[in-house]
Amino acid sequence: MARGARVSRAPVVLAVLALLLLPGLPVAAPPLPAGHALTVQVTAEPPGLDLTATPASATATIVFYNVQEGLVKVDPHGRLVPWLAERWHTADGLNYTFFLKRGVRFHNGRPFTADDVRFVLDRARQPETRHPHAKQYEDIADIQVRDPHTVTIALRKPNAMFLYTLARQGSVMYPREAVEQLKSQPVGTGPFVLARWERGDRVVLKKNPDYHAKGVPRLDEVTFRFIADQNAALAALQAGDVDVAYFGLGPESVDVVRRSPGLRVVVGETTNDVVLALNNSRPPYADVRVRRAITHAIDKDEVLRGAMFGFGRILGTNVDALNPYFVDMARALPHDPGRARRLLAEAGYPNGFDAVLKVAPQYPYTVRTGEVLVGQLAKVGIRVRLEQIEWGQWLERVYRNADYDMTIIGHAEAWDAGNYANPRYYFRYDSPRFQEVFQKSETTLDEARRRALYRELQQIMVEEAPVVWLYAYPRLVAAKRGVQGIWKDLPTPSFDLSGVSWAR
Amino acid sequence: MMRAFVARRLVAFGATMLVVSILVFVVVRVLPGDPALLILGLEASPEAAAALRTALGLDRPLPVQYAEWLARALRGDFGRSIQYDLPVGGLILDRLAVTAPLTLLAAVFMAATALPLGMYAATHHRRPGDYVTLIVSQLGLAVPSFWAGLLLVLLFAVHLGWVRAGGFDGWEAGLGPGLRSLLLPALALGLIQAAILTRTTRSALLEVFQAEHVRTARAKGLSERAVTWKHVLRNALVTILTILGLQLGHLMAGSIVLENVFYLPGLGRLALGAIGARDLPVVQGVVLCVATVIVAVNFAVDLLYALLDPRIRYE
Numbered sequence: 030m031a032r033g034a035r036v037s038r039a040p041v042v043l044a045v046l047a048l049l050l051l052p053g054l055p056v057a058a059p060p061l062p063a064g065h066a067l068t069v070q071v072t073a074e075p076p077g078l079d080l081t082a083t084p085a086s087a088t089a090t091i092v093f094y095n096v097q098e099g100l101v102k103v104d105p106h107g108r109l110v111p112w113l114a115e116r117w118h119t120a121d122g123l124n125y126t127f128f129l130k131r132g133v134r135f136h137n138g139r140p141f142t143a144d145d146v147r148f149v150l151d152r153a154r155q156p157e158t159r160h161p162h163a164k165q166y167e168d169i170a171d172i173q174v175r176d177p178h179t180v181t182i183a184l185r186k187p188n189a190m191f192l193y194t195l196a197r198q199g200s201v202m203y204p205r206e207a208v209e210q211l212k213s214q215p216v217g218t219g220p221f222v223l224a225r226w227e228r229g230d231r232v233v234l235k236k237n238p239d240y241h242a243k244g245v246p247r248l249d250e251v252t253f254r255f256i257a258d259q260n261a262a263l264a265a266l267q268a269g270d271v272d273v274a275y276f277g278l279g280p281e282s283v284d285v286v287r288r289s290p291g292l293r294v295v296v297g298e299t300t301n302d303v304v305l306a307l308n309n310s311r312p313p314y315a316d317v318r319v320r321r322a323i324t325h326a327i328d329k330d331e332v333l334r335g336a337m338f339g340f341g342r343i344l345g346t347n348v349d350a351l352n353p354y355f356v357d358m359a360r361a362l363p364h365d366p367g368r369a370r371r372l373l374a375e376a377g378y379p380n381g382f383d384a385v386l387k388v389a390p391q392y393p394y395t396v397r398t399g400e401v402l403v404g405q406l407a408k409v410g411i412r413v414r415l416e417q418i419e420w421g422q423w424l425e426r427v428y429r430n431a432d433y434d435m436t437i438i439g440h441a442e443a444w445d446a447g448n449y450a451n452p453r454y455y456f457r458y459d460s461p462r463f464q465e466v467f468q469k470s471e472t473t474l475d476e477a478r479r480r481a482l483y484r485e486l487q488q489i490m491v492e493e494a495p496v497v498w499l500y501a502y503p504r505l506v507a508a509k510r511g512v513q514g515i516w517k518d519l520p521t522p523s524f525d526l527s528g529v530s531w532a533r
Numbered sequence: 534m535m536r537a538f539v540a541r542r543l544v545a546f547g548a549t550m551l552v553v554s555i556l557v558f559v560v561v562r563v564l565p566g567d568p569a570l571l572i573l574g575l576e577a578s579p580e581a582a583a584a585l586r587t588a589l590g591l592d593r594p595l596p597v598q599y600a601e602w603l604a605r606a607l608r609g610d611f612g613r614s615i616q617y618d619l620p621v622g623g624l625i626l627d628r629l630a631v632t633a634p635l636t637l638l639a640a641v642f643m644a645a646t647a648l649p650l651g652m653y654a655a656t657h658h659r660r661p662g663d664y665v666t667l668i669v670s671q672l673g674l675a676v677p678s679f680w681a682g683l684l685l686v687l688l689f690a691v692h693l694g695w696v697r698a699g700g701f702d703g704w705e706a707g708l709g710p711g712l713r714s715l716l717l718p719a720l721a722l723g724l725i726q727a728a729i730l731t732r733t734t735r736s737a738l739l740e741v742f743q744a745e746h747v748r749t750a751r752a753k754g755l756s757e758r759a760v761t762w763k764h765v766l767r768n769a770l771v772t773i774l775t776i777l778g779l780q781l782g783h784l785m786a787g788s789i790v791l792e793n794v795f796y797l798p799g800l801g802r803l804a805l806g807a808i809g810a811r812d813l814p815v816v817q818g819v820v821l822c823v824a825t826v827i828v829a830v831n832f833a834v835d836l837l838y839a840l841l842d843p844r845i846r847y848e
Contacts, residue, residue: 076572076616076810084574100578159584161573212618228617228624229806230701230798254700256796260683261699265796268690268698421566421811429570429579453579 056142065249065531067512069524070262072276074255078226079211080198081153086160086522087329089198089252090275091232093523096136097201097217100127100146100190105350107443107520109196113141114217122187122474129178135204136222139292143180147172148205150182150388157284165194187472189479198522202361220246220527230255245516257394266292266507273515274507279393280338286507294507297517298342300349300443301502303394305402306436309495310457313382314434320494321362322372326409327402328364333500336397340505344498346490347446351520356482361491369409381410386435387427391420395437398499402437431455439502443520447471447488449495458495468497535839542832553824554606554817558599561808567591568615568811589615591813602817611815611821616807621818624803627752629822631701632792632799633669635715642723643730643780648773651734652726656761658739666731673728678787682721682794689717699795703762719760719792728785733776737769744768770841778834782827 075088077341080097094102102112111117114127133141139191152158154166168191171183184191194200207216215223218241221234234251254271256262264279267289278286278294285405286292307314307323314320315339329343342350345358373381387404396417403413414433433455440448450467452459470482490498504519514528569585586592602612611621654666690698701714741747742765750764751757789801796802802817807815 067744074616074806077618083572085572137813156584159581159588161578161581161582164578228619229628229803230796254796256699258793258796261686261794261796263696264683264686264691265700268686269692269693270697270700321692420565420809421564421571424570425567429567429582450622 042103062454065247066252067248067250067273067526067529068252068254068271068529069278070256070265070271070274071253071524072255072257072262074229075232077212078215078223080201080215080528081149081158081160081203081363082212084442090524091234092215092217092223093201093521094219094525094527095199095221095234095251095523096215096219096223097203098219099197099200099202100129101196101325103196105516105518105520105525107353108519109192112196112197113202116345117192123184124181125184125191126175126179126181129180130241131178133218134239135207135218136216136237137207138239139204139206140177141202142177143174144177145202145204146180147174149200149202149465150189153199154209160199162197162199165190165197165199185472189471189474190444196521197394200453202471209290221251222301224250242527245527247528248526251526263507269509272509272512278505278507280340280503281507282507283338283340283505291510292507295515295517296340297504297506297519298301298350298502299441299502299504299519300351301439301441301519302347302349303341303398303437303439303499303502304347305398305497305499306433306438306456307496308431308433308435308455308457309459310431311434313376313378316376317493318372318376319378320497322369322376322409323406323411324362324494325365325369325372326411327405327497327499329499330360330364332398334400335401336394337500337503340503341500342503343500346487348483348487348490349441349443350499351518352483354480354487356484356487358487358491362494365408373409373411373473378410381412383412383414384434386413387416387418387423387433387439387475388437389416389420389423392439394439394502398437412439431452431457437499441502441522446483449490456495460489460493460495463489463493539836542835546828549828550821550825554603554821555599556822557817558596558602561811561813562595562598566811568813571810572615596806602814606821611818614807614812616810616812616815621814624815625800625818625822628798628800628803630704631715631797632785632788632801634711635719635788635792635797635799636781638712638715638719639726639784639788640781643760644718644777645725646724646726646736647730651731651773652738652761652766654735655738655742656757658742659697663735666735669738670728670731673725673731676725677733677790678721678725679790679794681725682718685717685721686794687789699797701797712799714795718788718795718797721794722787722791726784730773730776730780734769734773737772738765740772749834754843760798767841771838773830774834774837774841775784778830783831785823 041231055514071090073087073295075091076083076085078088078092080088080092098112100112100114102110113130113133115130117125117127121124123503135141150166150169150172154158154169156163156164157304168184168186169182170185173181175181201217203211203215203217213226220237222237224233224235226232232253236246236249248418259277259279263282264465265271266274271516286294307320309315333339333341333343343359346362348355353386386399388399390396399415403415406413425438446467448454449458449462466482466485470479470486473479473482506515508515511527511532513532514530516525568589569582572585573582605612609622613619614621614624617624650666653664657663686698689695696713696717702710704711747760747764750760788799789805792799792801803815804819807819
């Protein structure tokens with residue numbers, strides 16, 4: 030952002046005039062569309078529609094659950110429920126037998142069978158297919174087709190995340206004959222069929238008349254329009270050009286939407302944990318006292334008020350409220366500047382130190398959060414310079430090369446505690462204790478014991494403070510009042526349209 | 534003579550394009566940022582990213598990549614978009630169908646506002662009309678076009694509901710709806726640029742008004758109208774045309790911003806998205822296309838000079 034330009038007074042005068050005049054004009058409630066069509070604003074265009082090639086949430090929002098589905102589904106409350114597999118069975122925690130739902134057909138008309146399950150999972154675990162998460166399937170030893178509707182998957186070792194992996198967007202079912210077209214014309218079993226993708230403009234889905242679940246979908250056609258600019262998204266919603274603003278709404282716009290006739294805001298939880306990441310391989314952040322001091326220096330309530338208009342949930346660890354093992358640690362290391370200064374002095378920094386905080390303006394919340402943190406950290410003597418870098422550069426410098434002191438970013442993936450057990454991840458957090466407990470949690474199937482291990486993991490996160498967990502990003506969806514059936518929370522990155530409809 | 538000039542300019546044109554293509558090629562690859570990482574995101578494993586880089590052909594030496602690209606580009610094949618998996622040439626043509634009419638419409642609005650206003654101000658020098666024009670054009674200079682666009686949307690789409698807030702349904706939907714979609718962005722773009730052209734026109738005319746041949750014309754007893762149209766305007770046109778040519782480039786650049794505000798699927802948004810996603814073949818294609826247009830406009834302006842001013846000869 031160039032700030033050197035000479036500021037003229039004219040725009041200010043015009044802005045004031047506009048602000049005074051425009052809100053006073055009557056705004057009509059946006060007209061409701063006839064029939065059963067829905068237009069949805071999304072911010073980003075997907076980098077391809079192949080869920081087995083990109084983990085982008087822009088892709089999952091449109092394709093996951095709508096065009097393609099998996100054996101297991103994550104429900105609106107974050108629980109695993111049977112889907113294309115109507116039930117499963119395991120006696121030893123190693124061999125899982127899945128009984129597939131009957132009468133399911135792909136969009137190309139061919140019945141979905143156990144052979145497809147084997148093909149899809151075999152393809153996911155082969156490195157040459159470049160599945161972004163091939164590792165998640167590496168415990169699979171063998172896949173046996175018993176009959177067209179029964180398949181047994183044998184694991185090398187117990188894997189507590191196995192069923193969840195089958196519910197991820199990378200595990201959707203597609204027909205073998207459509208592999209080459211997944212990127213631009215995905216085929217699946219979902220309630221909607223991909224009608225067309227007009228590059229740079231929209232994706233249009235049409236109702237699948239042959240869908241395997243009765244009574245859904247209730248919409249005939251859904252159009253996702255790519256509108257990146259927040260003001261444009263808001264104007265499109267107010268003018269009635271779009272029915273739902275799915276990602277376009279920042280916390281600053283909530284009030285405007287709530288005051289607009291005919292519009293409402295769905296406020297809920299997400300798994301998007303916004304963190305102040307610290308480079309644990311660099312002094313002074315290698316010292317746990319410094320990391321804890323930074324945590325104590327931060328007033329997360331003020332961050333939420335200042336950067337997020339009060340929306341969002343304060344976090345204490347990586348485990349968010351949509352995770353069944355969530356323990357509220359938000360106040361475990363409370364805001365305490367005195368203690369922060371003492372810890373810094375103990376660590377040998379009585380006069381604080383200088384730091385660079387890199388943020389990517391593509392995600393405006395990172396900049397706003399950074400601006401609040403600069404002031405808070407200054408109060409304990411940590412002099413932070415905010416540096417804005419472009420997203421592509423952020424990925425290269427910060428994420429890949431860990432060339433940073435501090436950075437702010439949201440980690441949207443659910444169940445991502447494994448990032449803290451990976452010393453090569455850009456936090457460069459290398460704690461044998463954490464790694465050991467995490468590995469144990471991955472292979473422990475007993476519910477009570479696994480819960481205890483997750484409690485311990487969260488305790489270690491608080492003690493070792495590898496990063497500062499700031500807040501879970503709020504889910505803010507704006508919609509016309511007539512639109513019903515939008516999930517309140519977002520435990521998985523899909524905009525599940527199967528239950529969405531217009532109120533009569 | 535003219536033919537030799539055109540031939541020389543065409544050679545220069547080709548050389549410019551070659552230099553531009555090398556520059557773009559080097560710059561987009563020197564920029565930190567890896568298309569593989571942008572596609573795979575925050576949870577990508579280094580192995581998956583490396584495999585994708587190989588698949589995209591990004592692990593080969595730069596000169597090899599450039600030579601291959603150039604060889605194909607000369608045959609009209611600009612490669613495939615990484616993000617869209619479609620030929621770049623087709624993508625650009627699709628987007629030009631939005632950006633070219635938008636730019637032209639904005640240019641029409643700009644010229645239709647600025648030329649009469651500038652003439653009016655110059656012929657009413659130091660009278661109230663002149664000052665009003667100056668103040669209004671000062672406003673135009675100060676307001677960024679994206680903001681003007683937003684205000685137009687708030688007024689005409691949100692409050693009055695006369696037009697939609699943005700979007701473009703394609704020319705298949707008809708000429709009328711297509712032009713309607715481009716109306717507000719073209720207005721925002723054209724009127725803001727008109728401010729500059731108004732001031733240029735005014736000062737160019739004022740300068741010529743003080744020239745000796747104008748005094749002679751007046752002394753001959755020609756009417757003020759005849760003086761303005763025959764002797765002043767024609768002489769001032771060289772300056773005005775130069776600025777106009779430059780502004781066409783600005784209009785194209787400005788359309789990037791306005792396409793975002795009005796979510797039009799144009800060339801600017803294609804470029805912006807491609808730079809963000811490091812979709813290198815698309816970035817190269819778009820930059821080359823825009824550079825071609827700008828060089829071509831300059832070329833046309835050069836030719837027009839000769840028509841307007843008999844003293845200019847190309848030898």
